[in-house]
Amino acid sequence: PYSGQCWEKVTAAREDKSLRPIDQACAYEAPPIDKIAYAGLVKKAPDVVEMLRKMVVGLEPLNESLAWARDNDVQDWEEAAIYYLQNYEDRWKTWVTTEAYERINEALEEASR
Structure with missing residues (x-):
């Protein structure tokens, strides 16, 4: 499931290589769908x-x-x-x-x- 906390770690690891590797997979937030x-x-x-x-x-x-x-x-x-x-x-x-x-x-x- 989507987790904002997980994505914060991913975002931080993009800038700070010492936070890699990340050992948790993150789902994407479900986007709204317009019809x-x-x-x-x-x-x-x-x-x-x-x-x-x-x-x-x-x-x-x-x-x-x-x-x-x-x-x-x-x-x-x-x-x-x-x-x-x-x-x-x-x-x-x-x-x-x-x-x-x-x-x-x-x-x-x-x-x-």
Whole structure:
């Protein structure tokens, strides 16, 4: 997890070589993520806007999906997205309507044939 104290040590060690080596790894602070969309989308596709509001991919699942793609030499990001959807249903099903959830599951079944 992120630790400000850990990063203070790293920052200090950049200037003072006597503080090296550092024996603790530091995570990055989770940056805020802004979602933007065409203003007219609210009227054209309110369900999509609502999904975007609820959408939280998650760093751990994203890293896991990227690692899977790397380990399996996946060149097609659509395949990596399918992996995410198949393995993190508990996350994404809360973003979408029941109808969309059913359509996505049908598409995933089709993709895995």
